[in-house]
Amino acid sequence: MTAQSHIQVNRLSVHYGVGGSLFGGGGVLKAVDDISLEIPRGSFFGLVGESGSGKTTLGRAILKAAPISEGEVRYVDEEVDYDVGRLGKKELKDYRKRTQLIFQDPYAALSPRMTVRDIIAEPLEVMKLTKTRAETDERVREIAAKCRLNLEHLRRFPHAFSGGQRQRISIARALVCQPKFLVADESVAALDVSIQADILNLLKSLQKDMDITFLFISHDLSVVAHTCDYVAVMYLGAIVEMAPSRRLFTAPKHPYTKALLSAIPSLDPDDRGRAQKLEGEIPSPLNKPSGCRFHTRCPIATARCAAETPEWKAHAPGHFAACHFAE
Amino acid sequence: MTAPLLSVRDLTVRFRTDEGLITTVDNVSFDIASGEVLGLVGESGSGKSVTAKSLMKLNPGNTVYGPDSRITLNLEDGPVDVLSLKSAKDLNVVRGGAISMIFQEPMASFAPAITIGDQMVEQLLLHSSLNKKQARELSIEMLDRVGISDAGKRIDQYAFEFSGGMRQRAMIAMALSTKPKLLIADEPTTALDVTIQAQVIDLMKDLVDEFGMAILFITHDLGVIAQTADRVAVMYLGRVMETGSVREVIRTPAHPYTQGLLNALPKLEKLDEPLTPVPGDIPSPLERPEGCVFHTRCPKMIPGTCDSLWPDAVAVSGSHTAACVAVEPDMEAAS
Structure with missing residues (x-):
């Protein structure tokens, strides 16, 4: 299979109006600011960044769950070619079958009043993908087995399950309509370490099995390093660096990526205090710094960084960074 | 030998609920010396927060402490038996006086x-x-x-x-600001971004050096523990599974649970190695396993022994102990 792109994002911006009154005024919050990227078919694409970097908004805009203010999102598979921002009602319904979202908190994402079977069957029923109840049950059992759920548990209610089991139920529900593209937004962040590895392995094996493309959103760089093929690093609504996963973690170019990597607490007790610490906190997206948006916290910033926006430069095949001083 | 600042002996905490008595902390003992940072590691349901709250008797009204449980705080004016304190006025000596606490979610605090x-x-x-x-x-x-x-x-x-x-x-x-003798930090960096977490950890290290208080640092993140603690206690389902210096526990973990936790952690240095989850799920507190609480998920489980007997903590070396029958005790350390 060639590395054909599945999702193309071209100069996408998502703007929200904030403050102000009925008569205007107030500012515009650019949650996603002029982002372009391509997600290859069958890849596990990671999106990392701190809170407020816009990674969730980008994921939602691709699913048309956040407004596309400028630019375009294109979805291509062997059957359809959609301009996601301009979908008609019927096409949008079809798009919803092809794409799905897995949420962060498995405790909040499942209705306590529905049995596991009904939770997993709901997308099929809402989208009228099956004709009979027997057919629905068949599909539910099939996907539940794939997600390693005990079939006897289908009759129970979610409160009886642990975090890891609930997350497997959420995954089964997202996969039951056989989507081609899945956004996993911090899907392991709420899980314990001993369970997290299990869910990550499950997602990887489902991806191979069902030929799904993943957009994996996470704040945890070590998790992303272990699961994703490509990684994009976001800061204040823009992508500052993008590379094949191994390259990004072994040869990062952007000072922000370097700082993020060195901020991960080392497991070596004798390796204390070596981290290259970032000063300050992420600025408000309402009031973005001029020039390079990272210059207020960057350890190597110069006057040029405050004045000029850095170019998006290629450093190696598939490895891009936006920094004046990236070698 | 001088008495440690805090000594916890056989702490057992149960909650009275509609489903009966639920054991959340089971026979936990540990000491904290002045100026020492003790890391308490565990996953959800391990009882680490309940243990910490017991030190100030902050657990809710349906709490039942075990009859043999002792929490002794050795202050300059003499030892204080925390669990025997009743009135709010007496408890003020401990709450916010000798002990301060910081929580995970600063907005809620x-x-x-x-x-x-x-x-x-x-x-x-x-x-x-x-x-x-x-x-x-x-x-x-x-x-x-x-x-x-x-x-x-x-x-x-x-x-x-x-x-x-x-x-x-x-x-x-x-x-x-009240100059406590002991600071309890309950997941103080969990809600923060990594870059901010690194700043807060640095700050806490500086403050320990400056104020010389002891810290009970509670977290699920072994990396954070490696960066902050002197000694570690690993908890699972209310039991202490392993204790030792931070180097011993992280470099040469003796208990299968600690080993499993460390193997399940994605590491940046080892991108080629597959992630090895600890099999199974954490049992609900209503279905606490008999015998060793970890035996339902343990790769070294010995049928007939682990599912009926709680193993005593054995010395692995010096102060490094693990509660597991599969652990070879160090004869030199034990004698």
């Missing part, structure tokens, strides 16, 4: 409608002999010390006007 300054001053008036003016001066000094710029102005702001990292700094400033 500050009252939203009272300024940061008024909250800091209020607790100083309760726990010290300072007057209002002195208390305010000390509060500004502490805010400045934890790196909040323009502290003189910031002190009159409300919690919502602070960012996440600043709130956690203010929380630390408030907890330390």
